[in-house]
C-alpha cells in the first residue's frame with residue numbers, strides 16, 4: 225500500500241486535500257492523472273448502466289435537500305456509528321473497530337483500556353441554508369445519493385414514460401463525518417457514489433437482485449478487476465437492514481484486507497413507503513393494463529467511485545525486473561490498467577526533439593488522435609525514459625516517430641511508426657492511418 229500511495233503522489237493521481245496547510249483528515253484531491261482515471265470509471269459506469277439500456281434513466285440531484293427527506297428516510301434518527309472516547313489520551317474511535325486483547329477492548333492510540341461507554345454519533349454533516357443559523361434553517365450534506373432518486377420518483381416516472389421494471393441512476397458526491405477515516409481514500413469523509421434504484425414488482429425483487437449481482441460482477445471484469453478478486457458476501461438474516469430481504473456485499477482484496485466495494489440491496493418498498501407516509505404525496509405506480517396501483521419495490525446496486533478507483537490502482541500496480549540489451553537490470557514500475565480505464569491512452573514521441581521534421585510529424589499524429597482519446601506528447605529525454613514515465617502512468621500504448629516515418633530510409637517505410645505495448649513491451653511497425661482504428665478499438 226505504501227508503494228501505491230507514494231506512486232499516486234509522485235505521478236499526480238491523488239494528493240492530500242489542503243496539503244500546504246497540513247491537510248484535512250478524510251479529504252483528498254485527485255490530480256491530473258487521478259481525475260482522468262476517475263472520469264473514465266464514471267463514464268463507463270454511465271455508459272453501461274444508462275446509455276446502453278432502455279430501462280434506465282439518469283438524474284443529478286442536489287447535494288443539499290429539504291431536511292424532511294432525512295427525517296423520512298430515517299437518517300436523522302439512525303444514521304450513526306457507535307463512538308467511544310479514550311479517557312486517557314482523549315482520542316475518539318468507532319467502538320466496533322477497536323482492537324481487543326484478552327477479551328478487552330483498548331485504545332489503538334495509547335493502549336489504555338479506560339474507555340467511555342459507546343454512544344451514537346450521527347454521521348451527517350450539518351449546515352444552514354440561509355443567513356440565520358437557526359433550527360429552521362438546518363440542512364445536511366447528503367450522506368448518500370439514493371434519496372434524491374426516491375423523492376423524484378414521481379417526476380421521473382411522469383416525464384420518462386418508463387414502465388416497470390425500470391431504474392434511475394445517479395453519480396454524485398456524498399459526505400459522511402466518519403469517526404476514523406482510514407486506509408487512504410477507502411474511507412473518507414467526502415466521496416462519490418454511483419447508485420442505481422431499480423424499481424420493480426414485489427414478486428420480481430429477489431430474482432432481480434441476483435440479476436444485478438451478475439451485471440455488477442461483469443462490470444468489474446470489464447474494467448480490469450477479475451471475478452476471483454471479488455468476494456461476494458450474502459449477508460445473512462439478522463445482519464441486514466431490517467427492511468432488506470436480500471443484500472450482497474461485493475468485497476475486493478485490497479492490500480490492507482478484504483473490504484467492501486459495493487452493496488446490492490433488495491430494499492423492498494421501504495423507501496417509497498416512508499416518503500409517501502411523510503410527504504402525503506402519491507408515489508405509487510399505476511399499471512394501466514392491469515388496472516393496478518401499488519408501491520414499487522426496489523433493488524439498489526450502490527458502488528463507491530473512490531473505492532473502485534483505489535481497487536483499479538491496486539489491481540494495476542506491478543513491479544518487474546527487466547534487463548536491457550546491455551545486460552543491465554532495473555525494476556520497472558508499471559500500472560497495468562485496462563486500456564479503457566487508463567488515464568492517458570497513448571504517448572506520442574519524436575525520436576529526437578532537435579529534428580524539426582520528426583517533431584512536426586509527431587504533432588501531426590497527436591492532432592489525429594487527440595479528438596478521440598487522451599494523448600500525451602513527450603519529447604524530453606531518452607526514449608527508454610519516456611517509456612518508463614508512461615509505464616508509471618499506466619499508458620497502454622506509445623508511438624514513436626523516427627527517421628523511417630519521415631521517409632529517410634525509403635518510401636516503403638514512410639508514414640509508419642513504432643507502436644509499443646505497455647504490458648509486453650513489444651514493439652511493432654504500423655502505418656499512421658492504422659493507429660486510430662487500432663487504438664480506438666482497444667480503449668472502447
Ligand code: GAP
Nearest residue numbers: 368370410411412415485486487526527528531
Ligand atoms: N444508498 C446505500 C448506501 O449508501 P452504503 O453501503 O452506505 O450504502 C455504498 O454505501 C457505497 O458507498 C459503499 O459500498 C462504498 O463503496 C461507498 N462508501 C460508503 N462510505 C464511504 C466512505 N466513507 N468513503 C468512501 N466510500 C464510501
